[in-house]
Amino acid sequence: MNTRPLKIRSMDWGMEGYQLWMACESPANSSPPGNLLQMNFLKSALTVNPCMSNHHHLLLQGEDRLLINTGDTIMKSSIYTSRTRHLSPAPGAGSNTLLVGNKHWQAVQIPMTYLGNNWPVRYATVDISGQCLAVAGRSGFAHYALYTRKWKLFGNVTQERDLVVTGGITWWKECIVLGCYSTNENRDEIRMYHRASNLDNVFASITKVLSQILLLNLYRDILIVFCADSHIMLFSLVEIHNKSGVEREVVQLQDICISNIIPHPACVVSLTLTSVRKEIATRNANCSEHGESIILNVSGKLLMIQRDHSAQPTADVKHPKLLHGQIQYDTPMMLASGVENIWVSLWGSQEKRYLTEALWIGCGAHGMKVWLPLFPRDGEKPHNFMSKRIMLPFQLHIYPLAVLFEDAVMLGAETDTVMYDMSSLHPNSSPKSSSLLHSQPYCIIERTSQVYLHLILRQLLRRNLGIHALEIARCCINLPYFPHVLELLLHQVLEEEATSSDPIPDPLLPRVVAFIEEFPEFLQTVVHCARKTEIALWPYLFTTVGNPTDLFQECLRTGKLETATSYLVILQNLEPIPISRQYATLLLDATLDSKKWELSKDIIRFLRAIDPNEEEMPPRTPLYSSSLPYASPIDVANKSLDSKMFVFSPALGGRSHSTNVSSIINESTVNTPLSRTKSDTKAIPARSSLRKSSGSRESVKDRQESGESMFFDIILCRHARKLLMACRLYDLGNFAAHLDFHLVAWLRKERTRAAKIEDFVTTLKRLHEDFQWPYPVASPALLQSLQKQTREKKNESMGRLYSEACDLSALLTEDDEDVLLASTNSFSFPAPQYLHARGQDETELSPDDDNTGTLEAYLEPRGSHFDIQSQCTTEDSSLVGDDLTNAIDDSWNSSQDASELEQWTQELASRGSPKMEAKLRCDKCVAS
Numbered sequence: 023m024n025t026r027p028l029k030i031r032s033m034d035w036g037m038e039g040y041q042l043w044m045a046c047e048s049p050a051n052s053s054p055p056g057n058l059l060q061m062n063f064l065k066s067a068l069t070v071n072p073c074m075s076n077h078h079h080l081l082l083q084g085e086d087r088l089l090i091n092t093g094d095t096i097m098k099s100s101i102y103t104s105r106t107r108h109l110s111p112a113p114g115a116g117s118n119t120l121l122v123g124n125k126h127w128q129a130v131q132i133p134m135t136y137l138g139n140n141w142p143v144r145y146a147t148v149d150i151s152g153q154c155l156a157v158a159g160r161s162g163f164a165h166y167a168l169y170t171r172k173w174k175l176f177g178n179v180t181q182e183r184d185l186v187v188t189g190g191i192t193w194w195k196e197c198i199v200l201g202c203y204s205t206n207e208n209r210d211e212i213r214m215y216h217r218a219s220n221l222d223n224v225f226a227s228i229t230k231v232l233s234q235i236l237l238l239n240l241y242r243d244i245l246i247v248f249c250a251d252s253h254i255m256l257f258s259l260v261e262i263h264n265k266s267g268v269e270r271e272v273v274q275l276q277d278i279c280i281s282n283i284i285p286h287p288a289c290v291v292s293l294t295l296t297s298v299r300k301e302i303a304t305r306n307a308n309c310s311e312h313g314e315s316i317i318l319n320v321s322g323k324l325l326m327i328q329r330d331h332s333a334q335p336t337a338d339v340k341h342p343k344l345l346h347g348q349i350q351y352d353t354p355m356m357l358a359s360g361v362e363n364i365w366v367s368l369w370g371s372q373e374k375r376y377l378t379e380a381l382w383i384g385c386g387a388h389g390m391k392v393w394l395p396l397f398p399r400d401g402e403k404p405h406n407f408m409s410k411r412i413m414l415p416f417q418l419h420i421y422p423l424a425v426l427f428e429d430a431v432m433l434g435a436e437t438d439t440v441m442y443d444m445s446s447l448h449p450n451s452s453p454k455s456s457s458l459l460h461s462q463p464y465c466i467i468e469r470t471s472q473v474y475l476h477l478i479l480r481q482l483l484r485r486n487l488g489i490h491a492l493e494i495a496r497c498c499i500n501l502p503y504f505p506h507v508l509e510l511l512l513h514q515v516l517e518e519e520a521t522s523s524d525p526i527p528d529p530l531l532p533r534v535v536a537f538i539e540e541f542p543e544f545l546q547t548v549v550h551c552a553r554k555t556e557i558a559l560w561p562y563l564f565t566t567v568g569n570p571t572d573l574f575q576e577c578l579r580t581g582k583l584e585t586a587t588s589y590l591v592i593l594q595n596l597e598p599i600p601i602s603r604q605y606a607t608l609l610l611d612a613t614l615d616s617k618k619w620e621l622s623k624d625i626i627r628f629l630r631a632i633d634p635n636e637e638e639m640p641p642r643t644p645l646y647s648s649s650l651p652y653a654s655p656i657d658v659a660n661k662s663l664d665s666k667m668f669v670f671s672p673a674l675g676g677r678s679h680s681t682n683v684s685s686i687i688n689e690s691t692v693n694t695p696l697s698r699t700k701s702d703t704k705a706i707p708a709r710s711s712l713r714k715s716s717g718s719r720e721s722v723k724d725r726q727e728s729g730e731s732m733f734f735d736i737i738l739c740r741h742a743r744k745l746l747m748a749c750r751l752y753d754l755g756n757f758a759a760h761l762d763f764h765l766v767a768w769l770r771k772e773r774t775r776a777a778k779i780e781d782f783v784t785t786l787k788r789l790h791e792d793f794q795w796p797y798p799v800a801s802p803a804l805l806q807s808l809q810k811q812t813r814e815k816k817n818e819s820m821g822r823l824y825s826e827a828c829d830l831s832a833l834l835t836e837d838d839e840d841v842l843l844a845s846t847n848s849f850s851f852p853a854p855q856y857l858h859a860r861g862q863d864e865t866e867l868s869p870d871d872d873n874t875g876t877l878e879a880y881l882e883p884r885g886s887h888f889d890i891q892s893q894c895t896t897e898d899s900s901l902v903g904d905d906l907t908n909a910i911d912d913s914w915n916s917s918q919d920a921s922e923l924e925q926w927t928q929e930l931a932s933r934g935s936p937k938m939e940a941k942l943r944c945d946k947c948v949a950s
Contacts, residue, residue: 031056038142039065040085064089064467066423066435067146068363072292072319073192073239074147075365080424080433080469083146083157086137088130090168091433091469092152125469132157133173136164139183149193154217156198158187165198165217176221185213189235189247194259197270201235201247210234212247212257212272229272231255236287241295241313242368245272248293252281254316256295256349275312276349280327283354284320291319296366298381298393299328300355301410316351317364317381324357324364324383357393358413360385365425376494377427389417390432392478396490412485416477420470430475430498430507438466473503476511483533492540499541508538508547509554516555520562531566545577549588557595570596574605583613583621590628599632607737614741617753619760626734626761738763743776749788 029047036043044059067074067081074081082089132143140159147156156165162182164175176182188210189201196217203210212229219225233249240246245257256275261268284290295313316327330350363384371378381393392414420434441463475498482491498504515534519526538544548567552560564570570592577586586609593602606629613622742763745754758765769777779785790797 036060038085038144039063039069040142061463067148068423071145071147071190071192072237072294072363073190075292075294075363076240076368077148077150078424078426078433079148079152080435081146081148081155082127082435082467083143085142086132088132088143088146088155088157089127089467090130090148090152090155091125091127091435127467127469128168130155130166130168132164133175136162136173136175139179145187145191147191147193154193156191156193158191158200161186163187163191163198163200164221167217174217174221178222181223182221190238192238192240194240194243194245195261197259199238199240199245199259201231201238203234210249212238212245214259214270214272216270227270227272229257229274237290237293239293239295241297242311244275244295244311244313246293246295246313246316248287248290250287252279252284252287254278254280254293278316278351280318283325284318289321291321292364293318294364294366296381297370298326298366298379300326312349317357317366318354319361319364322361323359324361325354326357327354328352357381358383358385358391360388362386363422365422365427367427371428374428374497376490376497377430380427382425382427384422386421389415390422390474391415394478396487397493399489399493412487414478414481416474416481418472418474420472430473430501432472432474434470434472436468436470438468439463440466473507473510475501476507476514479507479511479537480515480530480534483537484530488533488537491537495537495541505543505546505550508541508543509550512538512547512551513554516551516559516563520559531562535566545573545580545582546585546588548573549585549592552592553588560592560596564596571605578608578612581616583609583616583618586612587621587625590625594632603629603632610737611741614757617756619756623761629734739768742768743772746772746776749785750792751789752792 031045031047033042033044035041040063042061042063044061046057046059048056062084064082064084067083078092080089080091136157137143137159140161143157143159145158145163148154153168154165155168156163162176162185164173166173184204184206186203186205187200188203191198191200193199194214198215198217200213201210202213210231210233212231212235214227215221216225231247231249233251233253235247236250237248238245243259245259247255247257249255255277258273258275260271260273262271294317295315296317297314298317299314314329318325318327328351330352332350361383365382365384367378369378375397376394379395383391383393385391393411394414395411418432420432420436422432422434424433425431426433475494479491479495482488482494495504495507498507501507512534515530519529519531538547541547548563552563552570555563567573570589574586574589574593577583577589590602590606590609593605597605606625610622610625610629613625738761742754742757742765745751745757754765757763789795
């Protein structure tokens with residue numbers, strides 16, 4: 023545009039404001055003498071159909087298409103059934119989410135069958151679910167379903183041309199309600215067509231009115247209509263269920279004349295029936311169904327006509343929801359001026375009463391206003407001198423088109439214009455017309471959004487209404503972006519007060535900090551705000567918030583290690599390097615104990631990035647001082663801080679090195695004129711000495727780097743030894759994998775120290791607990807069978823051994839016995855009890871004894887171990903140990919066929935989950 027500006031002589035809007043016609047002046051001595059340009063535009067449905075103000079969707083209409091965005095409305099197919107009782111599950115949708123928070127525009131092309139005779143589009147609307155659209159042009163109307171992607175038009179063209187929409191169009195449940203004029207009947211009507219039926223007057227519900235309908239709006243089941251005779255008419259939309267089906271009726275409730283409060287009917291911009299009242303006391307449910315107030319936008323002035331409850335009408339017998347008698351209204355009151363749009367919620371919420379029962383006012387360039395209710399706390403009576411509502415102004419960066427009340431978000435749309443070079447598309451164009459082609463802009467429509475919760479909280483805190491601000495914030499604490507709201511609140515107040523050149527008699531920052539301290543996100547909010555703020559503003563922030571060292575230690579005490587990691591960047595710039603290194607070491611130990619390996623890896627990278635040469639340098643910014651007054655930190659920064667000393671590291675582990683003190687001194691030395699004297703020449707060292715000094719510096723630097731690596735190795739080895747001594751092999755494997763720890767080499771060094779096992783039973787139990795591995799489970803039947811067979815074989819072996827011992831004692835002579843008595847000790851042991859079980863008698867066991875039940879054997883012990891094999895002289899003699907082992911093996915082989923299947927089943931039952939088995943294999947691989 024700057025290189026080839028358009029010389030516009032005149033411009034004008036086309037029909038319905040969809041085109042802008044521009045008459046441009048051509049360069050001198052050119053033909054033709056001028057050019058005519060046309061720019062196409064889209065506009066919001068709110069501009070011509072104000073009943074769209076209670077919807078959450080963005081709907082833009084053009085001359086031949088619609089653009090709809092249902093981005094931030096997360097809804098399911100039946101989410102509105104309990105409220106509107108009309109939305110049935112879409113075909114193929116089930117219970118899946120239809121549209122989830124995107125910025126995609128759905129372009130719906132209006133069919134030429136309808137536009138051929140009814141161009142351009144005048145009205146457009148969308149239902150509360152965002153799935154059904156309706157448009158009305160010069161005559162007739164058509165509707166569209168997004169889930170079927172089909173348009174429905176009038177089958178009778180005569181009926182379509184007879185209907186002219188004049189007052190707007192809206193959706194009620196599954197019906198389309200519109201105010202129209204019938205050319206055949208020459209009268210104004212309110213018509214209602216069902217979505218599922220054909221577009222034909224036979225299936226329509228028609229109600230006659232006396233004057234032309236200018237505006238209409240819907241509040242639940244109440245239709246409010248404004249006519250050209252300055253009358254407001256209230257209708258009730260009723261469904262009657264009978265045997266033939268469902269019939270829908272439009273029943274008139276009341277007719278109100280407002281000619282004495284408006285200058286002309288054309289001055290009324292919008293009309294809304296709402297439940298908003300000046301008072302916030304408990305209201306009757308029946309009154310809430312029929313609305314509490316009528317809000318009019320008369321030439322930018324917002325008027326509210328509130329209902330008078332002194333005279334209560336009686337209920338109708340046929341329709342209990344309808345009321346007999348005229349509803350009385352109070353004197354109108356003006357709420358605001360310069361109003362363009364208003365938004366109000368149709369449905370209240372007990373959890374977020376402040377946001378759903380408020381009145382949102384758009385004032386164009388003057389920003390937004392909200393008429394917020396001030397509810398008393400539970401069990402507290404409201405004071406008479408306090409207002410029940412308060413008007414809070416705030417500024418937005420976007421032009422609002424929709425308000426998400428419970429999400430605290432404003433939605434809008436903006437155009438991103440790009441100058442598109444069209445010369446390549448017209449290579450044969452003349453140079454005179456090429457300038458016009460280069461000036462064509464290319465526009466992209468984007469959906470915008472902005473959170474407004476922090477703006478309301480700030481206005482309440484400024485007015486010393488912190489209790490209400492706290493209640494609003496607590497009801498929104500479940501929002502995923504609530505920490506960001508607190509951060510925006512602190513950041514905006516900090517920048518406004520810290521950069522102010524005038525003194526602030528009553529600063530707001532202390533109240534904001536006290537407010538944020540009520541939430542667990544306080545420490546996170548402070549550090550995120552500080553890292554996104556200039557370092558020159560940190561003294562003002564930490565004077566109010568507190569010492570960053572204390573905040574860092576609080577993060578360690580509460581276990582908020584990620585937040586403590588963010589504080590390391592703050593401490594790096596505010597504290598000396600040894601102190602920041604010490605805090606980083608404490609944080610590293612805490613993260614290792616908490617098994618946060620990725621965070622530990624980042625901290626180690628942060629420690630390695632610290633330059634050893636900076637340890638003797640002062641901190642880059644002044645240290646925290648509790649005596650710093652409330653003043654603008656810009657002056658403090660200009661006096662005490664040099665911009666070249668600032669180092670801001672936005673990312674953990676990375677360091678943006680700026681010019682340090684030594685470089686500044688070197689630059690000043692280089693720029694100084696060289697006027698040497700004798701003393702200067704003496705002070706200049708020789709080249710050989712410079713080489714020696716540089717070599718010594720390099721050696722010192724190498725020693726420092728080796729010392730740092732040894733320092734890190736000591737910390738890692740200490741934690742690895744701690745894990746190994748606690749038998750936490752699973753954590754040890756993760757520790758080595760994430761931190762690049764050489765586990766195999768370290769285990770070789772520790773095999774006689776930390777890796778040495780003293781208590782095998784306890785170690786095995788800890789391994790099972792660490793890997794969540796179940797203990798082996800044996801079958802009770804198998805155990806009993808093995809015990810029984812082992813007991814029988816053992817009895818047979820012990821009996822055979824006992825008989826052999828008896829035979830050996832009988833062969834000995836008296837002389838041999840004397841020798842054995844002189845050289846060996848005497849051993850006596852009671853007779854085995856298992857022989858009694860087999861039916862043998864004691865006399866059979868020892869016939870030469872006196873039935874004492876004991877047997878004396880004279881054997882030679884070897885040391886402290888009693889070995890039967892050493893006393894056996896023949897090769898055929900059997901040993902107790904071998905016989906018992908063979909007996910068990912024989913019994914197992916004999917019963918293997920019977921119990922093999924059962925044993926395999928128990929082995930499978932003893933196995934752990936496949937996930938833990940995979941973990942165990944991975945740890946084995948790491949250890950190897």
